[in-house]
Amino acid sequence: MERERLPLPDHVVTHDAGRTxxxxxxxxxxxxxxxxxxxxxxxxxxxxxxxxxxxxYGLSKRPDDFSFDVVAEAGARLIRATGTEHNVVFGHSMGGQITPRLVGKVADRVRAAVITATIGYFANRTPEEQAEFVRTRTKPPEPGTDPKVAQLAVINGMFAAGATGADVDLVREVAMQTPPDSVQASVRAVQAYPEQDAVGAFRALAVPTLLVAGSEDKVGHPEGMRRVAAMAARSEFAVVSRSGHYPWAENTAEFTPLLLDFLRRHAPAG
Incomplete structure (x- = not known):
């Protein structure tokens, strides 16, 4: 399939071979x-x-009109420009909220989707949970506190108790570097994303979709993700044990075979 020549957000191609x-x-x-x-x-x-x-985020410039639709359109441009014969979108947390909207823009290019640890849509949480979600991510750090240290406290609270290992350490190291302005813009986008749009996008997902929750995740917790999974016609749902918000990093021994089995069945490497 011919690729479009379009401006792209910065990205890394780590393996430029294969058909998926x-x-x-x-x-x-x-x-x-x-x-x-x-x-x-x-x-x-x-x-x-x-x-x-x-x-x-990272090397990508933040648009003035940051929203989930703007981000999804950027992802769609990326797939149009760089996609192969088969493509899979894997969205984590906020990325999982964006995934259905992105897939809807390039449905003919996407063979399967994977979504981990997402709230799905803001109204999928209680008012108390919504308030806590916003407060912990937008509260200014105490005077004299390094913003990175303040962010690390939020990030640490999303892991399961006792989470350790190189993968967990890397998530902590990278996530704490997130620009606070980007965090706040994303939180506003979560709040502003209309429930009907989010629910409609999940219901419109026509590709096989694997949804995975961490057993101890307080953000994209299993009960909330089950509600989201029920909206997608071709969904599979799983809970990874001993995991919080980052199951793919916290329990790789359980998550990786689950992911690879799904991909082999619906989007084989070839």
């Missing part, structure tokens, strides 16, 4: 670098991988 590309979309706290271990595992399984810095 997996696109990795990070969350509110993050950047393309925290996907390195999962990228390695996917490449070893024969997949081509592209991890991006979403608009406003």
């Amino acid at each position: 590309t997996v696109y990795l979309l990070h969350g509110i706290y993050g950047a393309k670098e925290y996907w390195r271990p999962l990228t390695r595992r996917l490449v070893e399984a024969g997949y081509r991988v592209i991890a991006w810095d979403a608009p406003g």
Whole structure:
């Protein structure tokens, strides 16, 4: 399929071979670098991988009109320009909220989707949970506190108790570097994304979709993700044990085989 020549957000092509590309979309706290271990595992399984810095993150400039639709359109342009015969969109947390909207823009190019640890849409949380979500991510740090240290406290609270390992350390290292302005813009986008649009996008997902929650995730918790999974006609749902908000990093022994089995059934590496 011919690729369009369009401006792209900065991204990393870590393996430019094979007929199936997996696109990795990070969350509110993050950047393309925290996907390195999962990228390695996917490449070893024969997949081509592209991890991006979403608009406003890492090396990508934040647009003045930052919204989920703007970010989804940037992702769609990326797939139109770099996609292979088969493409998979893997969205984590905020990236998982954006994934259905992105897939809807390039439905003819996407073979499957993976969504981890997402709230799905803001109204999928209680008013108390919504208030806590916003407060912890937008409260200014105490005077004299390094913003990175303040962000690390939020990030640490999203892991399961006792989460350790190189993958977890990398998530902490990368996520704490997220520009606070980008975090606040993303939180506003979460709040502003209309429930009917979010629900409609999940219901319109026509590709096989794997949704994975961490058993101890307080953000994209299993109950909320089950409600989201029920909206997608071709969904599969799983809970990874001993995991919080980053199941692909916290329990790789359980998550990686789950992911690879789904991909082999619906988007084989070839």
